[in-house]
Amino acid sequence: MNMAENIGTSQAGSRGESASARMARVAEIAAKAAEAVDREGRFPQETVHALRLERLLGIAVPVELGGEGMTTAEIADLIVRLGQACGSSAMIYGMHQIQVSSLISHGVGSEWHRAYMRRIAGEQLLLASATSEAGIGGNLRNSICAVEVAGDRFSLTKEATVISYGAHADAILATARRAPDAASTDQVMVVVPTDDSRTLERKSVWDTLGMRGTCSDGFLLSASGAAEQIFPKPFSEIAAQSMLASSHIYWAATWFGIAADAFARAQAFVKQTARKQPGVTPPGALRLSEAAAKLHEMKGHLVAAIRRFEAAGNDDDDLSSIGFAAEINALKVAASEKAAEVVQLAMLITGILGYKNGTPFSVGRHLRDVTSAAVMISNDRIHANTSTLLLMSRFDTSLGG
Secondary structure, eight states: OOHHHHHHTOOGGGSSSOHHHHHHHHHHHHHHHHHHHHHHTOOOHHHHHHHHHTTOSSTTSOGGGTSOOOOHHHHHHHHHHHHTTOHHHHHHHHHHHHHHHHHHHHSTTOHHHHHHHHHHHHHTOOEEEEOOBTTTBTOTTOOSOBOEEETTEEEEEEEESOOTTGGGOSEEEEEEESSTTSOTTOEEEEEEESSTTEEEEEEEOOOOSSOGGGOOOEEEEEEEEEGGGBOSSOHHHHIIIIIHHHHHHHHHHHHHHHHHHHHHHHHHHHHHHHHHSTTSOOTTHHHHHHHHHHHHHHHHHHHHHHHHHHHHTTOHHHHTSHHHHHHHHHHHHHHHHHHHHHHHHHHHHHTHHHHSTTSTTOOHHHHHHHGGGGTTTTHHHHHHHHHHHHTTSOOOOOSOO
16 A cells, blocks of 8 residues: 555544544554564554554644644653553654654754655655764764765765664654764754665664664665755754754653553552452552552653743753753653663562563563663763763752743
8 A cells, every 4th residue: 555545545533533542543553563563573564554544643743734733742642652552663653753843843944844744744754863873873963974965966875873664764864964074063964755866775683672663773874865855954953952852752751651551561460469369468569559659750750841841942042951951861861760660560560470471461572672761872871961061050959840
């Protein structure tokens, strides 16, 4: 089925229904395929097909460009729901929305990018990103490759160590130096659609402990196109004002969803045990309370970060401030650690039935998926960046928001 057929067969019920109701249907499909996606390390095509049918890929695009103008909070809530069904599916959806947020925040002044947002909403296109690179690893604020602009055309060759679901995306947003003679931190970002002017040569295969369905293979990306596909703003501004916050928020939403489902399985296990022995507190009940407290902490931190980001709005100075960067960095580190703790507690509560695959209480996939959180931009790297920021700022102890 081609893209036009996908959109043409969109379920009639998706029009006029809430995004939450539409995502509930997607999550049901994702949950059924989650074990196979994990076991086979394959792309969750069922989930992405359902996201297209429910018209959930373009929901953040402004209404005037054909989207639904969904807020960060609304999208994060959808990611949480999907994360409770399939961690890989939620991560793919979250990564896609990170790229869309960059377009919305920094592409509205460019007619090419506005037109592409119309296509995202109309055709339900899936976006990926290429920020990592051989030689610089996960340091997205440095590039070795460079765009070369000649007249109104550009060309780019990038050896990306990871492009999540790159072989399945309709476009890749790639970072590179502004020019061959530019500094490594003088970067731009360019939209590279899937067409005859782009090639992907697979260089490494994604065979990992968890998040196997993201299919984050390494590729040699070669592309050319119109120079207007390059974002008008430097990548330093895109990263500081939208990508940093949206990445940590949407990743945290994914991890919260995974942890929440593991908690739900542990809670069901404790309830089942309690029914078998009325009047006796099950052994796992105290650990369940501990897990609930950690889950509440995760939720509170995530909600506070979303409110902080949305309150900053279009204030570029606030979004680029040291304090804001430190706060958003803290969300990533805390969420990645708390999610793992909740899932580990769920494993202890459910015991052998949680450890085994194929039971109603299995949390092995959850545990493997959530271990990616601490290494997905290493927490040590983030702590190092934050420690530098804290040398130049005071910790805000006010509770007024």
